[in-house]
Amino acid sequence: MRLRLLGPVTAFDGGRAVPLGPPQQRFILATLALEVNRLVPIERLIELLWDDPPRTATHAVRVSVSRLRSILTTGGAAEVELVGGRSGYLLRADPLCIDVHRFRQLVEHARTAVDDGTRVALLDEAIGLWAGPALADVGSPAGRERLSRGLTESRLTAIEDRVDARLRLGRHAEVVDELIGLVAAEPVRERLVGQLMLALYRSGRASEALAAYRRLRHRLADELGLDPGTALRQLEAEILRGAPALDPGPVVVDAPVEPRIRIALVDDHPMFRAGLRAALETGTGIAVVAEAGGVGEAIDTIARVAPDVVLMDLHLPDGSGVEATRLLTTRHHVPVLVMTMSEEDEAIVAALGAGARGYLVKSAGRDEILSAVRAVASGDSVFSAGIAARLAALAGRGDGRSAPNRTEP
The missing domain is CATH 1.25.40.10 (Tetratricopeptide repeat domain)
Structure with a gap:
C-alpha cells in the first residue's frame, strides 16, 4: 500500500485506489502517517481535529480509527497496520510507502x-x-x-x-x-x-x-x-x-562519469526493498525512483515514472511477476531484470519468455547486483553464474531459450 499526503490524502494498494472514508477519518490517518511507527496520543488527535472539542470527541476518534483499521484489514494491506488502544494509536508501516517520508529521504x-x-x-x-498543498482535502x-x-x-x-x-x-x-x-x-x-x-x-x-x-x-x-x-x-x-x-562559471555537463540509472523495485517485502534500495543508492550513480508491492501497483507506477530498469520479483500477492514482466516489456518497453528466490527451470524459462533481460537470485551480492543493473541499463542481458549454467543446460537439451551472449555480470 502507498499513502499520499502531499496533495489530497489518498491510498493505493496494487494500483487500486483505497476508499478511506470522510475527511475527518482521512485526517486521522494522515496524522498517524506523518508520525509513522510512533504513538500519537488521542489528546493530540482531538487537539488537531477540533478548536472546541465536543464531549463525544474521544468516542468519535475511536470510531474513525476502528473504521480505518477495518479498511486496512479488508484491503489486505499487510504492509500497513493500525495498532493501539486507550492511550493512543500508531501506524506501523515502512516509512517509504508514505510520500512525505520518501520526499524527506x-x-x-x-x-x-x-x-x-x-x-x-x-x-x-x-x-x-x-x-498540491499537503493534506489538501482533510481537516480544519x-x-x-x-x-x-x-x-x-x-x-x-x-x-x-x-x-x-x-x-x-x-x-x-x-x-x-x-x-x-x-x-x-x-x-x-x-x-x-x-x-x-x-x-x-x-x-x-x-x-x-x-x-x-x-x-x-x-x-x-x-x-x-x-x-x-x-x-x-x-x-x-x-x-x-x-x-x-x-558572472556564470562554465556550463557543467551532468554526470560526467556515467549516466544516472533510474530504478523501480517490485517486491512485496518492504524490508527487502529497503535493503536493496540502500545497496543500490549508496555511493553509486543509481537512484530508486519507484517501488511497488504488487503487479497492479507496478504497472500503474512504472507507466508513470518510466524507469531505466525494473527489478522484478516473480512471486507477488496479486499476480505473477512473469505476467508483469510481459506487460512492462511489450506495452512500456521497460527493461526488466528478474530478482527472485526461485531457481527452477520453469521460472527461468517463463521469465525470459516474457521478455526479461536478466535473472538474478536474491542471494546475489551487492557488486553482482550493481553490475547486472548497469548491464541491463546499457542494453545487455545478464544472469547469475548458476542461472547461466542452467540456461546452457536447457539449450543443450533443446527445451529452453538459448543463453544470450552475455552470461555473467
Whole structure:
C-alpha cells in the first residue's frame, strides 16, 4: 500500500485506489502517517481535529480509527497496520510507502550528493511527489496548517536548493520563468528574490534584476517596516558595479562519469526493498525512483515514472511477476531484470519468455547486483553464474531459450 499526503490524502494498494472514508477519518490517518511507527496520543488527535472539542470527541476518534483499521484489514494491506488502544494509536508501516517520508529521504540524499547534476535529479524527484498543498482535502484549516506548515517550508527550501544547483550548473536562462512565478507567490522571500536577481543578471537583464530588488525593498518597508537583508543589499551593489564574481562559471555537463540509472523495485517485502534500495543508492550513480508491492501497483507506477530498469520479483500477492514482466516489456518497453528466490527451470524459462533481460537470485551480492543493473541499463542481458549454467543446460537439451551472449555480470 502507498499513502499520499502531499496533495489530497489518498491510498493505493496494487494500483487500486483505497476508499478511506470522510475527511475527518482521512485526517486521522494522515496524522498517524506523518508520525509513522510512533504513538500519537488521542489528546493530540482531538487537539488537531477540533478548536472546541465536543464531549463525544474521544468516542468519535475511536470510531474513525476502528473504521480505518477495518479498511486496512479488508484491503489486505499487510504492509500497513493500525495498532493501539486507550492511550493512543500508531501506524506501523515502512516509512517509504508514505510520500512525505520518501520526499524527506530524497531531500536528505540531495544534500549529500557529490555533484550538482545528481542533486538536481534527486530534488526533481522529491518535488515531483507533490500533487498540491499537503493534506489538501482533510481537516480544519487550523489543524491542517499546524500539521503541514513544516512540510510547506521544506518544499520551498527544496525548490530553492534546486535553483541554486541549477545556477551553479550555468542554467540561469532555464530558471528565470520559474523564479518569476515563485517570487509572485512568495514576494518577500529574500532567497528567491536573490536567485531571480542573479538569474536575470546572468541572462543580460540587469535592469530587471535591479527592479526586482526595488519591488522587494518597497514591499518590506510598506508591509513590515524592514530593509532587505545584508546578502541581498550586497547582491544589488555587485550588480550595479558589474562585479566579475557574479558572472556564470562554465556550463557543467551532468554526470560526467556515467549516466544516472533510474530504478523501480517490485517486491512485496518492504524490508527487502529497503535493503536493496540502500545497496543500490549508496555511493553509486543509481537512484530508486519507484517501488511497488504488487503487479497492479507496478504497472500503474512504472507507466508513470518510466524507469531505466525494473527489478522484478516473480512471486507477488496479486499476480505473477512473469505476467508483469510481459506487460512492462511489450506495452512500456521497460527493461526488466528478474530478482527472485526461485531457481527452477520453469521460472527461468517463463521469465525470459516474457521478455526479461536478466535473472538474478536474491542471494546475489551487492557488486553482482550493481553490475547486472548497469548491464541491463546499457542494453545487455545478464544472469547469475548458476542461472547461466542452467540456461546452457536447457539449450543443450533443446527445451529452453538459448543463453544470450552475455552470461555473467
